[in-house]
Amino acid sequence: MSLAVLASRALVGLQAPEVCVEVHLANGLPAFTLVGLPDVEVREARDRVRAALQTGQFEFPQRRITVNLAPADLPKEGGCFDLPIALGILAASGQIPADKLAQYEFAGELSLTGELRPVRGALALARQAAERGRILILPAANAPEAALVNGVTILPAASLLAVVAHLCGHTVIEPYAGAPLVQAPDYPDLADVKGQSQARRALEVAASGQHSLLFYGPPGTGKSMLAQRLPGLLPPMGDAEALESAAVQSVEGSFRTERWRQRPMRSPHHSASSAALVGGGSTPRPGEISLAHHGVLFLDELPEFDRRVLEALREPLETGHITISRAGRxxxxxxxxxxxxxxxxCPCGYHGHPDGRCRCTPDQIARYRGKLSGPLLDRIDLLLEVPTLPVADLQGAPAGESSAAVRARVARSRAIQHARQGKPNALLAGAEIDQWCQPDENGVKLLRTAIERLRLSARGYHRILKVARTIADMNEAEVIQAAHVAEAIQSRRGLSAFI
Incomplete structure (x- = not known):
C-alpha cells in the first residue's frame, strides 16, 4: 500500500481541530514534501522523522514522499505531527499494518533517537479525542495532564519503537491509569501581614465578590504582600474552573499537574508588552490575562506600565474573554x-509620608497619576490607601487572622451569591443590578449625595452598588442598608484623587 491516512490535531486557541495526515509514496527521484500550510517547526519534521526512522533500524523509503496535512487552509505549528508522519511513512511502505490506525489519534515530537518528547496542548487534544471516541497515543510525559479529561483512553508511549510494537501487536501499551498528582494548594498566609486592618478588610471584600482592587501607598507598607495573599482567600476551584484554567496553561506549555486546582497568580513585569499581557503573536498565544483565568492578575507599579498596555485591559475586564485577530488567523x-x-x-513614593520626605511637585504628582486613564480607573471597584505603620505596631502587633479563617467567610458569601443569582456580584450587569442591588431608603439618599459629590459615572454608580451588595452578603443581610452603601462609597472615594 502506497497511501496511509492517520488522525492528529492542530491547536487553534483552546480548540484542537482534527488534522488528517495523508502520506503517499510514489515512484521518482527521492524527495520528502510537506504540504498543507505547515509552519517552520512542522517543515523541520522531515529531518527529525528521517533520523528517527533510521536510528530505529526502519527502512526509509527512497521514493517520492508526499505528506498532506488536511485541511489545507488550517495553519499547523509545533512538533506534534512528527509521530503521525513517521507512522504514516511506515504504514505506506508496508512496514506496519494500516488497518488499525483509524481507531487512534497520534501526537508527539520525535527526537533524533526516536524518543517521544512532550507537546503543548495535551488537554485540548485529549478533550477532542474523547468527543470522537478515539484512543489517543501521545508522549508519556503528557499522559498525567491528558488524563485530567474524563472519558478518554490515553496510551502513553516513550518512543517510536514502543508505538510500532503496539500497532504490530508485539508489546501492548497499557492505558494510562495513574491519578493526577493532587496537592493541597500552597498559598502565602494572610496571618503574615501585621496591622493594616483596613487593607485586610478590602482584600476580603474583593475576594467575596470577585472585585478588582487597587492599593496605593509608600514603599514597604505591604501592598505586594497583601496582593500575593488574595489567591489564598478565594474559594477552592471546582472541576470546570480547574479544567478551563489548566487548558489555557496547557496551550501555553506551562501547566504542571502538581498545580492542579491551584488558582493561578500572574505578576507580569511593568515592561510587558500588549502582546505579553493580553496575548498575540503571528500565531495567537494566550497572554497573562488568560493565564490568570479563574485566578489573580497582579500588576505592581501600575503607572510604570505603558499606557497603551493598560488600555488593552479595559475590554477583557468587562467581558471576561479576549479575541486576538491576525491576518488570516x-x-x-x-x-x-x-x-x-x-x-x-507619587514618583518618589513618599507623598503623604509622616516624615515629610517627599519632594515631588504637585505637577509631577499629577503627571504620575495621570498615566492611569479615567476609563481604566472607572473599572476598578475598590481603591485603598495602605499607610506606613508606626514602629510600635510592627513590633507589638499580634498575628492577624489566617487565610483559612477568611477563606471560610468568603466561601459563605460566595455561596449566598451563587444561590441567589448564579455568579459573583462583580459579574452582575444591567437588569441584574436593578434586581439584586437595590438599597433601602437611607441607602438611596446616601448614594444620591455620593453621585453629586464624587461625580460618579454610571459605571462607578453600578460598581458601588455591587460592592455594597457584597458587603451586605458578608453580613448575611438580605437588604442593602445605608451602612453597607457607606462602606462601599468609602472604598471608592479615593478614586476622585486620580480621575
Missing part, C-alpha cells in the same frame, strides 16, 4: 481574572 481565549494592582502615590 483568529483565536478566542478566556480571561475571567481578578485584577489587583499596587502603586506609589
Amino acid at each position: 483568529r483565536a478566542d481565549f478566556p480571561a475571567r481574572f481578578q485584577l489587583i494592582a499596587a502603586m506609589n502615590p
Whole structure:
C-alpha cells in the first residue's frame, strides 16, 4: 500500500481541530514534501522523522514522499505531527499494518533517537479525542495532564519503537491509569501581614465578590504582600474552573499537574508588552490575562506600565474573554481574572509620608497619576490607601487572622451569591443590578449625595452598588442598608484623587 491516512490535531486557541495526515509514496527521484500550510517547526519534521526512522533500524523509503496535512487552509505549528508522519511513512511502505490506525489519534515530537518528547496542548487534544471516541497515543510525559479529561483512553508511549510494537501487536501499551498528582494548594498566609486592618478588610471584600482592587501607598507598607495573599482567600476551584484554567496553561506549555486546582497568580513585569499581557503573536498565544483565568492578575507599579498596555485591559475586564485577530488567523481565549494592582502615590513614593520626605511637585504628582486613564480607573471597584505603620505596631502587633479563617467567610458569601443569582456580584450587569442591588431608603439618599459629590459615572454608580451588595452578603443581610452603601462609597472615594 502506497497511501496511509492517520488522525492528529492542530491547536487553534483552546480548540484542537482534527488534522488528517495523508502520506503517499510514489515512484521518482527521492524527495520528502510537506504540504498543507505547515509552519517552520512542522517543515523541520522531515529531518527529525528521517533520523528517527533510521536510528530505529526502519527502512526509509527512497521514493517520492508526499505528506498532506488536511485541511489545507488550517495553519499547523509545533512538533506534534512528527509521530503521525513517521507512522504514516511506515504504514505506506508496508512496514506496519494500516488497518488499525483509524481507531487512534497520534501526537508527539520525535527526537533524533526516536524518543517521544512532550507537546503543548495535551488537554485540548485529549478533550477532542474523547468527543470522537478515539484512543489517543501521545508522549508519556503528557499522559498525567491528558488524563485530567474524563472519558478518554490515553496510551502513553516513550518512543517510536514502543508505538510500532503496539500497532504490530508485539508489546501492548497499557492505558494510562495513574491519578493526577493532587496537592493541597500552597498559598502565602494572610496571618503574615501585621496591622493594616483596613487593607485586610478590602482584600476580603474583593475576594467575596470577585472585585478588582487597587492599593496605593509608600514603599514597604505591604501592598505586594497583601496582593500575593488574595489567591489564598478565594474559594477552592471546582472541576470546570480547574479544567478551563489548566487548558489555557496547557496551550501555553506551562501547566504542571502538581498545580492542579491551584488558582493561578500572574505578576507580569511593568515592561510587558500588549502582546505579553493580553496575548498575540503571528500565531495567537494566550497572554497573562488568560493565564490568570479563574485566578489573580497582579500588576505592581501600575503607572510604570505603558499606557497603551493598560488600555488593552479595559475590554477583557468587562467581558471576561479576549479575541486576538491576525491576518488570516483568529483565536478566542478566556480571561475571567481578578485584577489587583499596587502603586506609589507619587514618583518618589513618599507623598503623604509622616516624615515629610517627599519632594515631588504637585505637577509631577499629577503627571504620575495621570498615566492611569479615567476609563481604566472607572473599572476598578475598590481603591485603598495602605499607610506606613508606626514602629510600635510592627513590633507589638499580634498575628492577624489566617487565610483559612477568611477563606471560610468568603466561601459563605460566595455561596449566598451563587444561590441567589448564579455568579459573583462583580459579574452582575444591567437588569441584574436593578434586581439584586437595590438599597433601602437611607441607602438611596446616601448614594444620591455620593453621585453629586464624587461625580460618579454610571459605571462607578453600578460598581458601588455591587460592592455594597457584597458587603451586605458578608453580613448575611438580605437588604442593602445605608451602612453597607457607606462602606462601599468609602472604598471608592479615593478614586476622585486620580480621575
